[in-house]
Amino acid sequence: MKLMRVGPKGQERPVILDADGIYRDISAHIGDLTGDKLGAETLTKLQALDLSTLPELDANERIGACVANVGKFICIGLNYADHAAESGLDVPSEPVMFMKATSAIIGPNDDVEIPRNSTKTDWEVELGVVIGQEAKYVEEADALDYVSGYCVINDLSEREFQIERQGQWVKGKSADTFGPIGPYLVTKDEIADPQNLDMYLEVNGARHQSGNTKTMVYGVAHLVAYVSQFMSLQPGDIISTGTPPGVGLGMNPPVYLKPGDKMKLGIQGLGEQQQTVIQG
Incomplete structure (x- = not known):
């Protein structure tokens, strides 16, 4: 998967980039791409999602850092x-x-x-x-x-x-x-x-x-x-x-x-x- 965060600074939302290059909003499923959401269990659940059912976001939105709240x-x-x-x-x-x-x-x-x-x-x-x-x-x-x-x-x-x-x-x-x-x-x-x-x-x-x-x-x-x-x-x-x-x-x-x-x-x-x- 290609996981991203898009939106204005401080208001980024997590998305999956689908096979057609469409930004699919996954905030309802994980909130944000913080460390506690990057384990194998959560990633497996994301891989099982039907991406075509997820909200589409504007591909021209600003792209934020791909991980939120980095610790080290x-x-x-x-x-x-x-x-x-x-x-x-x-x-x-x-x-x-x-x-x-x-x-x-x-x-x-x-x-x-x-x-x-x-x-x-x-x-x-x-x-x-x-x-x-x-x-x-x-x-x-x-x-x-x-x-x-x-x-x-x-x-x-x-x-x-x-x-x-x-x-x-x-x-x-x-x-x-x-x-x-x-x-x-x-x-x-x-x-x-x-x-x-x-x-x-x-x-x-x-x-x-x-x-x-x-x-x-x-x-x-x-x-x-x-x-x-x-x-x-x-x-x-x-x-x-x-x-x-x-x-x-x-x-x-x-x-x-x-x-x-x-x-x-x-x-x-x-x-x-x-x-x-x-x-x-």
Whole structure:
């Protein structure tokens, strides 16, 4: 299934995208796409619905983040060897983890704001993993059992705040609008192999990132299991799994976003995002 949330900010309704691309309102069945509605039992009930009987919504409505009330937004750094190289850093011997503030989350096509005093706002297309049930000390062989589905994420980053301003990366990752998520939460039954998905990102029509999740240093199952050794993962938590090469920081000379720029990014089977950059 492709699950979405559409409507004005703060008033989004959950929908299923049917085979004809029609938005079908499922709010009468689940209320919203919150973590407690992302478990196998609820998803099985949704799959059994006769979509033709559900209310149709306007396909031109704004698309919100595909998960409501995200508890933890966990990110993995330097998880593609070639991205680590362009950043001038070694491939880590264990996954690099950092948190991104949930207040950064926006819809996939909402405007992205350059923060005040920013000179190095950058882009990163990433595969998002949405947790469907509590995961604590799980084994890698079982890790995908705890996954509800996948989504596209643009892990926007302010490189000066991240690298040059001391402390943890979270400062450069958490500005308002720095977490576009969606358009869909695609349930895991539709993704045969999360480690073989093409991904791309363009700025003003120029392709900067072209990659595939098969080149991750640490795959999805490993990451879910690894993170669960340090903290329990709750339904609705999201893990953003790292980016392939082609970010602005890695260009020579570096290139960063400016007001008026337009980004387009996507992942095979998970849809596309489009954002216009504005000054915050």
